[in-house]
Amino acid sequence: MKQTRLTIVLVAGLTLATAAAVPAAAGGGKPQKKTVKIADNYYSPTKLAVNKGSTITWKWPDTTGDTHDVLLDKGPKGVKKFQSESAGSFYSYKQKLKVPGEYKIICTLHEQEMKMTIRVRK
Ligand SMILES: [Cu+2]
Structure with a gap:
């Protein structure tokens, strides 16, 4: 009788541990597609958080x-720098962000005021 109870407790404990591990192992959400507007002189939005593998x-x-x-x-770390062409209008530029972490983006023509941050989730 005592042994049976111990087994049940053990099994229940294992089930709990497994259930808790599943969401963490599954990782973040699906890759997304986001658009950033370029204006005079700012990006909109200036802060973005996206899932790994998203295209901006x-x-x-x-x-x-x-x-x-x-x-x-x-x-x-390990992400190569990228840079678009300089353009005034009728242009777009795409990047797929595969590595989690923080990406600091600037416009080289207005680097004091025109910047944005993208956080890529794990
Ligand atoms: Cu600019």
Whole structure:
């Protein structure tokens, strides 16, 4: 009788441990697609949090404006820097962010005021 009870407690404990481990092992959500608007002189939004593997598209306006670009100023370890062309309008630039961490983006023509941060979840 005593042995049976011990077994039940043990099994219940194991089940709990397994259930708790599943969400962590499954990791983050699905890759997303997000658009960042380019304006004079700012990105919109300036802060983004996305799942790993998401694609970010920076979209320039369809009207003539100031010239801007997109440069990865600082990214997670091992991520190569990327930079778009400089453009004023009718342009877009895409990047797939595969490595979790923080990506600091700046416009090299307005680096004091035009910046944004993207956080890629694990
Ligand atoms: Cu700019």
